[in-house]
Amino acid sequence: MNGCSSARRSKRALRAFASFDIFLRGLGVFVTDEALVLWLRPDDDGTLARLHRRLNTRFPDYVPAGRFAHVPHMTLAFFETEAALRAAEAALAEQVTPLRFRADTVSYVVLGDDGRWHERDRLPLG
Numbered sequence: 001m002n003g004c005s006s007a008r009r010s011k012r013a014l015r016a017f018a019s020f021d022i023f024l025r026g027l028g029v030f031v032t033d034e035a036l037v038l039w040l041r042p043d044d045d046g047t048l049a050r051l052h053r054r055l056n057t058r059f060p061d062y063v064p065a066g067r068f069a070h071v072p073h074m075t076l077a078f079f080e081t082e083a084a085l086r087a088a089e090a091a092l093a094e095q096v097t098p099l100r101f102r103a104d105t106v107s108y109v110v111l112g113d114d115g116r117w118h119e120r121d122r123l124p125l126g
Contacts, residue, residue, distance in 0.1 A: 006059070010108070010123050013058045017125045019104035020047045024074055027089055027096060032068075036085045039073040040096070048072045051106065064111075 024040040042048060052070055056063050076092075079085040108121040 007121065007123070009058060010055070010106075010121075013054050014051075014106055014123055014125055016054075017047065017051055019102055019125050020044060021100060022048070022103050023098045023100050025096065025098040027076075027093060028071075028073060029085060029089060030071075031082060031085070036079040036082055038076045038079065038085055038088055038092075040076060040099070042072045042074070043098075047103075055106075 021044065023043045025043055026041040028039050028041045030037040030039070049072075052072075077088065079088065103125065105122045105124050107119045108123070109117040109119050112118045
């Protein structure tokens, strides 16, 4: 599939989704052999899950293989030790206040050779 064709297909898949509000409230952690991550938990009306399902259905060949389920989140920090992660989690737990923002685009990101995610494209909702 070429880039122009996939961009057109992506835009068609996203037309059914209007922009929507997301609240980030509450902390979460990922503790794996590869990473120790502190993150904020999104709270929406289920649109994030519907978007994820729609794109996975439309582009099954591009669903990343992995042993972890899709977990919408906003990464706050990576840690060297689980003790440091847990200390930060405890310190921030009482201070987290909900953050609200409006989602009106979807970003296509790829994992680079540097181990970081890089935005390749941004498509409008609606």
